[in-house]
Amino acid sequence: MESLLHPLTIRWLSQAALTPSGAYLFHGNDSHGKATAAIELAALLNRDAPTYPYLTIIGREDKASIGIEQIRRLQSDLVLKAANPTGQRIILVDEAGKLTVEAQNALLKVIEEPPESTVIILAASDPERLLPTVRSRTQAVYFPPLSDQVIADYLTEHDSVPGPLAHEIAELSGGAVGLARRLARDDSELETYRRFDALGQELLAAPVFTRLVTAKQLADSKAPLAILVNRLQARLQEALREGSSDGGLQLSRLEAITRFWRRLEANVTPRLAIESLLLEV
Numbered sequence: 557m558e559s560l561l562h563p564l565t566i567r568w569l570s571q572a573a574l575t576p577s578g579a580y581l582f583h584g585n586d587s588h589g590k591a592t593a594a595i596e597l598a599a600l601l602n603r604d605a606p607t608y609p610y611l612t613i614i615g616r617e618d619k620a621s622i623g624i625e626q627i628r629r630l631q632s633d634l635v636l637k638a639a640n641p642t643g644q645r646i647i648l649v650d651e652a653g654k655l656t657v658e659a660q661n662a663l664l665k666v667i668e669e670p671p672e673s674t675v676i677i678l679a680a681s682d683p684e685r686l687l688p689t690v691r692s693r694t695q696a697v698y699f700p701p702l703s704d705q706v707i708a709d710y711l712t713e714h715d716s717v718p719g720p721l722a723h724e725i726a727e728l729s730g731g732a733v734g735l736a737r738r739l740a741r742d743d744s745e746l747e748t749y750r751r752f753d754a755l756g757q758e759l760l761a762a763p764v765f766t767r768l769v770t771a772k773q774l775a776d777s778k779a780p781l782a783i784l785v786n787r788l789q790a791r792l793q794e795a796l797r798e799g800s801s802d803g804g805l806q807l808s809r810l811e812a813i814t815r816f817w818r819r820l821e822a823n824v825t826p827r828l829a830i831e832s833l834l835l836e837v
Contacts, residue, residue, distance in 0.1 A: 560710045560733045561589045561596070562700050569593060573600035576644055577695050579667045579676040581652075583683040584699030586786075587734030590679035593699070594648045601675065602643035610640045615650045622655045627662040634671050645674045652678035653685040660687050667693050682817075701731020701793075715740050728753055730790030752784040756791065759834060760809075767834035775827030785833065789813050812836035 561569075572580075576597075582590040591613075598611050614630060616622055630647065637645075647666075649655065655663065667676055667690065678694060680686060707726035710733060711717040717725065717740050728749045729736035739746045759767055774781060792806045792813075800806055816833040820826070 560702065560706070561593055562702055565589065565593055565697075565699060568697060569597050569600060572597060576601055576675050578670045578674075579694040580678070581683055581686070581691060581694040581696045582677060582679045582699060583696060584681065585701065585730065585732060586681045587729070587732035587736075587738075588681075588699040588701060589733065590681075590699050591648065591650050592734075594646070594677045594679060597675070597677070598644075598646040598648075601646065602640065610643065611646045611648070613648045613650060616654050620654070622649070622651070622659050624656060624658040624662050627655075627659045627666070631662070631666060634666065634674070640673055643673070645671070647674065647676045649676070649678045652680040653682035655686070657687065660690050664690055664693065702733055703731070707731070707733055707736050711736060711740050728787070730786070730793075748780065748783060749787065752780070753787040753791075756784055756788040760788070760837060764835065768831060771831040771834050772827060774830055775825070778826075781826055781830055785813055785816055785830075788837070809837045 582593060584590060595611070602610060612630065612633065614622060614626055617626070634645075634647075649663070663676075664687070670676060676694075678686070678690070683691060683696070704723065704726040707729060708719070708722040711722040711725060712719060715737060722740075725736050725739045725746065728739060728746075739749060755770075759770060762770070773779075774784070789810065792810050795806050796803055796810075812833055815836070816829055819829040819832065824832075
């Protein structure tokens, strides 16, 4: 495989290609290769590059969510289109955490009674947003982050990124090769990640008043809060993986980040959401 995937993922794909199941839930952080792996599996199952009509990808289509009408179109397509005579038909639902409840219930019927020779893959960075009934009927596959060294080596070899810069980008990517390659191509986005990574570390050690002032400034300037919070999350997860002596504190901070995302989903104003987060971490 030319794409960069975790060794555990590559091993799993090879096994799944021999005995494919009906439905999978690929979960892990953004840009960790979930959609890439789904397409790789489609290629393995069909012994060739996956082509229409045997690979169907469902996404948000520039909307906030994946609606029931998209799943109904899928159901119609599955009825009308013949099965792949030489392999498997693959259905990839990307960003599956964005499925509405109605869409999930409709998809559940497909998962429970899949057409012949059909594999359904849900790719989600937030699997807890899926209904328990959906999760329980899929085989969960976790996509772990890649090491900084692996990503740095890949950037140097495939994108001609100089060694020191490759290592910096690898660290900023939080184990996500897709993000790392974007940062290597876009100097402006890279500088944004540098700035918010540094700011996040400063805020963790700052007094409450400074945090509140900064929260107001960030909200008023419409700063990309997602980048700041994602970098905080990545740093905290890294501390846990390295066996931080204050693991309980890092876990509570990660829980605060989860509440931040929930507040945004509930249409809480960005200023209130970031203020609450910086008070809780």
